[in-house]
Amino acid sequence: MLFISQRAKNIAPSPIRKFESLISEIEKKGVKIHKLHIGNPDLTAPKEFFSAIKKYKNKQLAYAPSSGINEHLEAWIKYYSDFGIKLAKENILPTVGGSEAILFAIMAVADTEEEIIIFEPFFSSYKGFATMAGVKLIPIPLNYKKKSKPLSESFIQNKIAKKTKAIIIINPDNPTGKVWNKKELDLILKIAKKNNLFVIADETYREIVFDGKATSLLTKKNAWENVIVVDSISKRFSVPGARIGCVASFNKAIMRAVFKFATMRLSVATLEQIGAIPLLLNSYRYSQKIVAEYKKRRDVVVEILNDIPNIEYSMPQGAFYLIVKLPIKNVDDFIIFLLTKFRYKGATVMVTPMENFYMSENSGLNEIRIAYVLKLAELRKAMRIFKIGLKSYLHERQTTSNK
Amino acid sequence: MLFISQRAKNIAPSPIRKFESLISEIEKKGVKIHKLHIGNPDLTAPKEFFSAIKKYKNKQLAYAPSSGINEHLEAWIKYYSDFGIKLAKENILPTVGGSEAILFAIMAVADTEEEIIIFEPFFSSYKGFATMAGVKLIPIPLNYKKKSKPLSESFIQNKIAKKTKAIIIINPDNPTGKVWNKKELDLILKIAKKNNLFVIADETYREIVFDGKATSLLTKKNAWENVIVVDSISKRFSVPGARIGCVASFNKAIMRAVFKFATMRLSVATLEQIGAIPLLLNSYRYSQKIVAEYKKRRDVVVEILNDIPNIEYSMPQGAFYLIVKLPIKNVDDFIIFLLTKFRYKGATVMVTPMENFYMSENSGLNEIRIAYVLKLAELRKAMRIFKIGLKSYLHERQTTSNK
Numbered sequence: 001m002l003f004i005s006q007r008a009k010n011i012a013p014s015p016i017r018k019f020e021s022l023i024s025e026i027e028k029k030g031v032k033i034h035k036l037h038i039g040n041p042d043l044t045a046p047k048e049f050f051s052a053i054k055k056y057k058n059k060q061l062a063y064a065p066s067s068g069i070n071e072h073l074e075a076w077i078k079y080y081s082d083f084g085i086k087l088a089k090e091n092i093l094p095t096v097g098g099s100e101a102i103l104f105a106i107m108a109v110a111d112t113e114e115e116i117i118i119f120e121p122f123f124s125s126y127k128g129f130a131t132m133a134g135v136k137l138i139p140i141p142l143n144y145k146k147k148s149k150p151l152s153e154s155f156i157q158n159k160i161a162k163k164t165k166a167i168i169i170i171n172p173d174n175p176t177g178k179v180w181n182k183k184e185l186d187l188i189l190k191i192a193k194k195n196n197l198f199v200i201a202d203e204t205y206r207e208i209v210f211d212g213k214a215t216s217l218l219t220k221k222n223a224w225e226n227v228i229v230v231d232s233i234s235k236r237f238s239v240p241g242a243r244i245g246c247v248a249s250f251n252k253a254i255m256r257a258v259f260k261f262a263t264m265r266l267s268v269a270t271l272e273q274i275g276a277i278p279l280l281l282n283s284y285r286y287s288q289k290i291v292a293e294y295k296k297r298r299d300v301v302v303e304i305l306n307d308i309p310n311i312e313y314s315m316p317q318g319a320f321y322l323i324v325k326l327p328i329k330n331v332d333d334f335i336i337f338l339l340t341k342f343r344y345k346g347a348t349v350m351v352t353p354m355e356n357f358y359m360s361e362n363s364g365l366n367e368i369r370i371a372y373v374l375k376l377a378e379l380r381k382a383m384r385i386f387k388i389g390l391k392s393y394l395h396e397r398q399t400t401s402n403k
Numbered sequence: 404m405l406f407i408s409q410r411a412k413n414i415a416p417s418p419i420r421k422f423e424s425l426i427s428e429i430e431k432k433g434v435k436i437h438k439l440h441i442g443n444p445d446l447t448a449p450k451e452f453f454s455a456i457k458k459y460k461n462k463q464l465a466y467a468p469s470s471g472i473n474e475h476l477e478a479w480i481k482y483y484s485d486f487g488i489k490l491a492k493e494n495i496l497p498t499v500g501g502s503e504a505i506l507f508a509i510m511a512v513a514d515t516e517e518e519i520i521i522f523e524p525f526f527s528s529y530k531g532f533a534t535m536a537g538v539k540l541i542p543i544p545l546n547y548k549k550k551s552k553p554l555s556e557s558f559i560q561n562k563i564a565k566k567t568k569a570i571i572i573i574n575p576d577n578p579t580g581k582v583w584n585k586k587e588l589d590l591i592l593k594i595a596k597k598n599n600l601f602v603i604a605d606e607t608y609r610e611i612v613f614d615g616k617a618t619s620l621l622t623k624k625n626a627w628e629n630v631i632v633v634d635s636i637s638k639r640f641s642v643p644g645a646r647i648g649c650v651a652s653f654n655k656a657i658m659r660a661v662f663k664f665a666t667m668r669l670s671v672a673t674l675e676q677i678g679a680i681p682l683l684l685n686s687y688r689y690s691q692k693i694v695a696e697y698k699k700r701r702d703v704v705v706e707i708l709n710d711i712p713n714i715e716y717s718m719p720q721g722a723f724y725l726i727v728k729l730p731i732k733n734v735d736d737f738i739i740f741l742l743t744k745f746r747y748k749g750a751t752v753m754v755t756p757m758e759n760f761y762m763s764e765n766s767g768l769n770e771i772r773i774a775y776v777l778k779l780a781e782l783r784k785a786m787r788i789f790k791i792g793l794k795s796y797l798h799e800r801q802t803t804s805n806k
Contacts, residue, residue, distance in 0.1 A: 001599060002599050002600075002601065002628055002629065002654070002656075003599075004511055004512060004656050004657060004660050005510060005511060005512055005513055005514045005517075005568070005660070006514050007510060007514055008510065008511045008660030008663065008664075009660075011660075011663045011664070011667075012663075013662075013663050013666055014469070014663075014666035014667065016666075017469055017666045020468065020469075020470075038466070040465050040466050041463075041465075042463065042465075043463070044462040044463055045462065045463055045464040047462075049464065050459070053456065053674070054457055056453070059447040059448065059450075060444075060445065060446070060447055060448055060641070061448040061452065061641070061642045061643065061644040061645055062443050062444075062445075062643060062644050063441070063443050063643045063644055064644060065423065066417070066420055066423075067423075096499050096503075096646070096668070096672075097668065097669065099667065099668035099669055100499075100668065103668075107408060107410060107411065107535055108407055108408060108411045109407060109408055109411075110408055111408045111409050111410055111537075112515040112537045114408075125667045125668070125669070128663070128664070128666070128667035129667055132510055132536075132664060132667070133535075134514075134515045134537055165408070196404060196405050196406075197405075198405065225405055226405065238463070238464070239464045240464065240465060240466045240669070240670075241464040241465050241466055241467060241670065241672065241673030241674070242464055242672060242673075242674075243499070243670065243671070243672040251405070253405075253407050254407060257407050257408070257411030257412075257414075259416075260411065260414045260415075260416050260417075260531070261411075261414070261531070261535060263416055263417035263419075263420045263531070264414075264417065264502065264528045264531035264532055264535070265499070265500065265502035265503065265506075265528070266500065266502055266528070266643070267643075267644065267646065268646070269499075269644065269645060269646040269672050269675050270644030270645070271456070271644070271645075271674065271675070272672050272674070272675070
């Protein structure tokens with residue numbers, strides 16, 4: 001008998017993609033599914049991305065340097081300089097999306113059986129990458145609700161063991177939409193410095209903040225050794241299919257480690273690096289529009305949620321997600337209902353179950369994530385269908401349990 | 404004090420890329436370096452790759468499905484059907500180059516501290532990926548020389564422990580150019596079946612065989628559960644910068660594992676998948692020309708090597724590499740001599756040191772890999788410069804030691 005690895009067995013499929021085959025089955029039958037489940041921006045990609053690629057005249061398509069194409073690296077450096085951050089080339093390494101940056105950062109700081117602290121709920125891929133790397137994630141509840149207690153230094157300190165190597169923060173946060181404030185960030189850095197921990201800061205949604213301004217942990221000069229930023233152009237420029245991200249850190253040992261990992265996989269796609277250059281060089285021009293759009297969308301989502309009884313949610317301050325607690329026991333059952341039974345004028349809606357965004361067991365069973373990645377008119381329609389779908393599900397359950 | 408992970412410390416930098424910064428320094432001074440060190444095909448990429456990408460009319464650049472864009476998957480299936488292999492969609496998963504396919508395959512079969520058998524010398528990235536995954540590679544000498552003893556079943560059997568999970572073969576082989584014969588492949592499969600091991604078959608160079616014809620271990624129906632093919636379009640179509648590869652297996656548990664890994668990193672670049680479609684659909688048309696070219700190049704390399712005294716090499720039967728044993732103690736010293744001291748009409752030549760292609764210590768110290776990835780005229784020139792460079796190095800050493 002052949003056995004696959006335990007890590008392959010243990011890894012949970014992405015909660016965002018677990019219903020993919022059911023969805024495509026239903027779509028084949030002509031049902032319109034309004035997709036609020038996947039953080040796939042519907043906005044058009046900047047046309048400069050495509051035109052830069054079309055201008056590629058070389059007849060060869062060679063490996064890029066493992067450290068990135070020079071002009072691409074320089075564009076990243078220019079991008080960061082707009083935030084007052086001066087990176088040398090050895091402080092930044094382009095990656096295959098933010099995903100590869102996360103895997104490299106985890107592997108650079110932690111060995112098998114070592115621990116990394118993460119605030120939950122968190123973007124589910126972290127769980128998978130940690131499992132692949134054999135690293136244990138230690139969850140701490142994220143204070144994303146208005147009524148949440150502030151972060152407690154002693155509570156976090158109590159979670160730190162000898163095996164702890166880093167703290168992960170996602171800012172702005174996926175899936176809650178929380179934006180970390182200065183006091184909170186300073187507390188994390190203080191704890192990290194005190195305990196010799198790295199801080200892996202996932203800043204994929206950097207610009208997408210609805211109040212205040214975009215920034216980066218790389219500006220915190222007193223913790224330059226500790227901070228490792230993982231980044232991506234996917235969301236801020238609406239080009240997720242490009243798979244371009246980076247790792248950036250002033251810590252040379254970390255960057256040497258990340259560079260070694262990078263030489264193993266040789267290079268990041270040549271044309272995609274070229275396409276990203278004009279976006280990085282003029283980031284504000286692109287990200288500014290995107291932020292304004294997401295803010296309007298957030299307001300639409302919140303307006304309709306306010307009109308639904310017996311649910312809880314917290315106002316997102318950034319990114320393009322929020323999570324909603326529903327008055328039901330198991331959201332998978334509700335989602336299957338939406339996909340297979342419920343129709344409103346031939347359409348339905350899809351949201352993400354939250355269970356896999358938690359490490360702690362039995363968490364998130366009654367929560368969903370909504371990604372507001374549809375244009376305003378469709379978003380409004382989708383949210384109304386969601387409202388009707390939830391009412392219909394609750395009614396049906398009521399009826400069934402009364403039988 | 405902050406400490407990076409042991410795996411980051413332990414990983415050796417790529418031997419192919421370790422002299423990169425020295426090379427670019429020397430090139431800036433105007434020295435022409437003929438590059439025989441990196442397997443970066445100099446051939447032009449098929450123009451259909453670029454034209455397919457230019458035809459992309461969608462204004463959005465969304466994530467592709469984790470399982471690959473449908474038309475891209477179908478193109479891979481068509482490609483394999485040309486070799487008599489009938490894959491269903493669930494038997495194949497597109498990856499970010501062959502590199503990601505290797506990492507996924509290793510992680511799907513082995514946990515930390517478990518073992519995988521590999522024939523050495525081998526493509527150095529395997530060492531890095533194994534270190535990243537915490538997996539131990541157990542080396543067995545590869546019988547690539549004419550005078551090598553045939554593979555011994557009992558020798559291989561003796562290397563198999565309880566922790567052994569798989570055997571890796573690279574066919575055609577990088578770096579030796581060996582093409583595995585039917586008898587050898589059948590022996591590996593017999594051993595794998597007997598011991599419940601997977602066989603990870605790296606078939607990146609599938610078509611590049613100079614006698615006989617291209618094939619795949621996927622045709623071995625009696626071992627369908629054991630075989631996992633890792634593949635890449637980089638070499639056979641001369642598009643290494645595209646970063647497109649795949650994992651293919653008839654073993655459903657393996658493919659489910661690989662799919663879960665793939666959902667974590669979301670998707671492979673959308674445009675690159677589209678560019679690859681016409682190449683996969685007409686593979687013979689592209690690969691045929693490439694093979695003819697590499698055969699001519701091999702003959703040029705061999706012709707000049709035959710003219711150099713006191714070296715050893717074996718005739719490559721495929722891929723586009725060969726390894727040469729030099730009459731010197733440490734090839735790093737020789738390479739640094741070539742880069743910094745030796746010039747022939749303002750030019751020099753670069754080759755790869757073999758040490759990091761071995762697991763066994765003190766192996767390959769007097770060996771180099773030559774990649775014949777230059778056009779015939781330049782290749783001839785480069786090989787002549789190599790010959791003169793070696794003579795010059797030996798002369799200088801002789802002179803120095805006589806002082």
